[in-house]
Amino acid sequence: MTKTIDGKAVAKKVNDATQVAVSELVAQGIQPGIVVIIVGEDPASKIYVRNKNRKAEKLGMHSVVRQLPDTTTQAELLAIIEAYNADDSIHGILVQSPLPKQINEPLVTMAIDPHKDVDGFHPAYVGKLVTNYPGHYPVANTPRGIMTMLKEYGVDPAGKTAVVIGRSTIVGKPMAALLTNANATVTIAHSRTKDLKAVAKTADILVVATGIAHLITGDDIKPGATVIDVGMDRDEHGKLVGDVDFESAQGVAGLITPVPGGVGPMTIATLMQTTVELAKWSDKRE
Template structure:
């Protein structure tokens, strides 16, 4: 069993992004810019936003955070996005999820200009990903693919099973694995006999937010396990969706929690912001 070290790889990616940012700034006078909008005061969301801001600073990316109160109306949020869409210094716009219940998340995500949608959630980028036409891929699935690539794990011809069908992780993860020529199964809350699917997986990706959902009896020997879940237990410890202690001995590779997929999500966001900045002068501003 070998650990898939997302922390180490994220530092490699961050260093490469920093180098490319310096080249972009010196050769074209372009400094990549990322705007993050945080609505409300959810502690987990605040923590994620702070980590993203620190990563941007380390990589030389200009970043701003718009903190808006829980009472922010949908109209006010859409107006803030419109201003950022037209700001020539901002290459990427990220709205931290989840949003307050009175705001239509789909409407908000669709309001972000597709060429600034570094989270990859706009329908246009979703469609391009599904059709394997490029665009922006969501950061977490993108980070998973980079981990597989780093450790020489080729999905082609493999049985890839994803547990969790969210728009943020599960569905785009399925698209990326399909694009990599894996035979892909997407499981969700209504899937009957989950173990019958997971036991057949060569690559198993799990992201549902349920501690220790996947146990030793649900996986086959030699499986590659990507644990995307992160859950805080009552004792304060962080665990994934996979029962690491019992499952790890059967794996060829497995991600730790923390230190696996989490750092890769932020590294991928930096890559997407750099990518947006590189195309700044080639894309008509809306």
């Protein structure tokens, strides 16, 4: 029988711990602060940013949303980032994707003070993640949140075969690195993978992050596998669905995340967790 992973419940546990940590820092005169910069009017991004802001405020954090027009230039955005780099009330800086075509995203990533890189996208942090370097540093929030869910549900990646479908720097690549560091045997699959569905069926742990609605069905899942659906897609009726056909996966997967209510809440909870950690580490920089 397939068991549904309750991302909301796990996120609540993370948020409860974060709220305690915020209170402890505030008592020491430090209020964790985050700024989310959004460029343009992408509807999905605006909803996501609104949810982040509400959660941060609810947890007692200093939260800023900086809305910029889609005509914002590269130089203007970099100047705004530099101002937040110098703002001691801000511990985490996040620039929401997607960005308009005139903005060079890698340059934006490099412009953020690494000590405030709440997404963990700076090449120095990516290198530390891949090499499993010890110490304190941020890691991409969605993959980190997924690892938290796996632990909460007693899924130990060690010795298991894991397949990550998707190779983005936001999810796929850091997810593969975290699973490798946890001693799984990892395959990264993508649009050029031959016989993708057969590869998917080898997985004890299957993470799907492609943005293609219902790419994976129950026929593509190994019986008893843990299936993590990162997709946030819309079907022909406008309904929010995942990259995995949830209904056909029922009775095949051992554990599965729903869409919505699975990975999404954990991403925001982990973002808040990381912001508080950056505030804690701000006086103990490596």
